[in-house]
Amino acid sequence: MYSDKIHEVWLVTGSQHLYGPKTLEQVAANSQQIAQSLDNSPAISVRVVFKAVVKTPSEILQICREANNAENCIGLICWMHTFSPAKMWIGGLQTLTKPFLHLHTQFNREIPWDAIDMDFMNLNQAAHGDREFGFIGTRLELRRKVVVGHWQDAEVLRQVDVWCRAALTHNEMQTTKVARFGDNMRDVAVTEGNKVSAQITFGYSVYGYGVGDLVKVVNEMSDGDVDSLVSRYMDEYKVAGHLKETREYSQIREAARIELGMRTFLEDGGFTAFTTTFEDLNGLTQLPGLACQRLMNDGYGFGAEGDWKTAALVRAMKIMSGGMKGGTSFMEDYTYHLPENGTDMVLGAHMLEVCPSISTQTPKLEIHPLGIGGKADPVRLVFDAAAGAALNATVVDLGKRYRMLINEVDGVVPEKRLPNLPVAQALWIPRPNLKVSAASWIYGGGAHHTVFSQAVTTEHLQDYCEIAGIECCVIDKNTDVASFKEKLRYNHLFYSLL
Numbered sequence: 001m002y003s004d005k006i007h008e009v010w011l012v013t014g015s016q017h018l019y020g021p022k023t024l025e026q027v028a029a030n031s032q033q034i035a036q037s038l039d040n041s042p043a044i045s046v047r048v049v050f051k052a053v054v055k056t057p058s059e060i061l062q063i064c065r066e067a068n069n070a071e072n073c074i075g076l077i078c079w080m081h082t083f084s085p086a087k088m089w090i091g092g093l094q095t096l097t098k099p100f101l102h103l104h105t106q107f108n109r110e111i112p113w114d115a116i117d118m119d120f121m122n123l124n125q126a127a128h129g130d131r132e133f134g135f136i137g138t139r140l141e142l143r144r145k146v147v148v149g150h151w152q153d154a155e156v157l158r159q160v161d162v163w164c165r166a167a168l169t170h171n172e173m174q175t176t177k178v179a180r181f182g183d184n185m186r187d188v189a190v191t192e193g194n195k196v197s198a199q200i201t202f203g204y205s206v207y208g209y210g211v212g213d214l215v216k217v218v219n220e221m222s223d224g225d226v227d228s229l230v231s232r233y234m235d236e237y238k239v240a241g242h243l244k245e246t247r248e249y250s251q252i253r254e255a256a257r258i259e260l261g262m263r264t265f266l267e268d269g270g271f272t273a274f275t276t277t278f279e280d281l282n283g284l285t286q287l288p289g290l291a292c293q294r295l296m297n298d299g300y301g302f303g304a305e306g307d308w309k310t311a312a313l314v315r316a317m318k319i320m321s322g323g324m325k326g327g328t329s330f331m332e333d334y335t336y337h338l339p340e341n342g343t344d345m346v347l348g349a350h351m352l353e354v355c356p357s358i359s360t361q362t363p364k365l366e367i368h369p370l371g372i373g374g375k376a377d378p379v380r381l382v383f384d385a386a387a388g389a390a391l392n393a394t395v396v397d398l399g400k401r402y403r404m405l406i407n408e409v410d411g412v413v414p415e416k417r418l419p420n421l422p423v424a425q426a427l428w429i430p431r432p433n434l435k436v437s438a439a440s441w442i443y444g445g446g447a448h449h450t451v452f453s454q455a456v457t458t459e460h461l462q463d464y465c466e467i468a469g470i471e472c473c474v475i476d477k478n479t480d481v482a483s484f485k486e487k488l489r490y491n492h493l494f495y496s497l498l
Contacts, residue, residue: 007168008047009101011035011077012063014084014133016055023123027081028053030107034079034151043157045323046074046164053081060092068097075167076100077160080129081107082122086136093140099170099467101163102137104130104148105156143466159459166463169319174203176315178301178308179271181214182280185305190447193309193397201402202468204273204315206308215283218261229256233290237365237381248367251286255379258284259291266300273301273315275308278351281375289352289380290365292330293424296355302330303449304353309395310449317393317456320464326454327357329385331392331426333448336434344434345412347427348392348452352380354424358454359383368422384418385426385452387411392450393461395470401495404465405446406458407437407475426452431477440475440484471495 013031015024035050054060067073075098093100106126137144145163149156184191195206230253233239243249266274274295278287296302299322301315310330317328330353337345351370356363363381370378392407409428418425430437458474465472471491475484 005047007072007074007171008049009075009077009164009167010049010051010063010067010073011038011079011103012051013053014060014078014080014089014129015053015082016084016088019082019122023082024053024055026123030081031079034105034107037152038077038157038160041157043154044161044164046168048077054084054088054092057088057091060089061095064092064096068095073098074164074171077103078133079103079105080126080133082125083129083132086132089133089136090140093136093142099163099167100142100144101160101167102130102134102144102146103151103156103160104134104146105151107151109150109152143469145463145466162457162459163463165320165322166460166467169316169464170203170467172319173312173316176204176273176301176312177269177271178204178206178273178275178311178315179266179269180206180208180275180306180308182211182275182277183208183306185277185279188305190396190445191303191305191307191309191449195308197397198309198312198402201470202312202316204312206312207269207271211280211282211284214261214265217265218258218284221257221260221264225260226253226256229260233365237363239365243365243367251367251376252365252379254285254376255288255290258286258288259294262288262291263295266295272299273303273308273311275303275306275311276353277305278370278372278375279305284375286376286378287352287370289378292353293356293381296329296353297357302353302355304330304332304350305449307447307449309397310447310451313393313395313451316464317451317453317461320460321453321455324455326386326388326390327355327359328451328453328455329355329358329426331450331452333392333450334425337427338434343429345427345429346409346434347425348385348450349421349423349425352378352423354385354426356381356383356424358385358426358452359424360386363424366422380422381424382422383424384414385411385424386454387413388454390426390428390452390454391456391458391461392452393456394447394450396445396447398445402468402470403444404461404470404472405441405444405475406461406472407431407441407446408458408477409437411454431475432479436479436481437475439481440479443481443485444473444475444488
């Protein structure tokens, strides 16, 4: 599901003809060395390609047009080695549709105190050349990320990669297709929204299908393929011996048939995200719990109850976190722990669909009654999420625009076992605490469905929101309710004026 060094960002260096051919040759050589170093760095998750030293308005316009049309180019890294008069950049930057990062660096790390002369000064002018470039980006009101520091510094590499992952996600979302099996859960507000506006803003498209369309494919799955997949279940998970009895074993086989059918449907249609709803299971014998968990674990986006926005966000954050430590899952704030003397906590779960990527243990494959939906007892994977730093994120449709809310949290191990809870779960302490985080989340209009990630950071999502052009509000250790409400009011005014 993931590509690593297939996509690329282009390093474009700004200069001008004023300094003569020898200086420009050195500018090109230095730029090539920087690009090669970034490309070879294990800290950078996409290819970095030196593209050109641009010296005229026409060269800048040409490279921006090339970037727009290059399928494997996900954005530009722009750096001014010398002074590059910024009026030259206006046409190109206004034409550019790919995101760009402004790398404010210089080739040399230190000043050569004994040898420095005006030739050296004319060659290494990023200190003020990048300020000229920065002005025109601000004057044109362009969204971009600015990274400052030497190009070999670990922190610079980290920030560049964060942006690269956000740019890659934005690029992939332009062709993402979300399949909805059934409609939205009846009378629920936050999972609704304008799919046309979402496609304009984020790029992904949403397609609706009757559950009967899925059932037709499910029923076509062969018994041999079903048996083979069941054997994989038995090898990959902890399975109680009694589940091999005839009645319950048949339910596992049915879960495998549903997974095969869903996977076939999604692959044939080019879908990388999907939704289900327990209110529309016509023709399915059980709610697809195990199938959703395993598909998410393979990188698919998922949203329950028809929640296509969260399904798309799960997919986006799966792309963003490709190859990183920690998992990403569909999640829901389910119930609270509010001790009289102690720390307030949130127990996150869902009926069935929590991704096993967030667990460090081998999941248990179990069958339990669902309690709602009126269908057969569904198969699911049960496990506890790993402890550690994580976040919850959601995207909400505010009518005229979108807002992403992020709450940084600390995952914890449950104080006691949960022997009667028949679903996967995560327990966390919200930052700064439950009272502030929940109040801020509610004031911000945050959904009850979220994406829980141990891999994606706030910075990844901030960069992604910057590229997509949506509001991003963070609830972290420094948040207080009064300031957060004030920020929401200022943001509302700002976005109303755009």
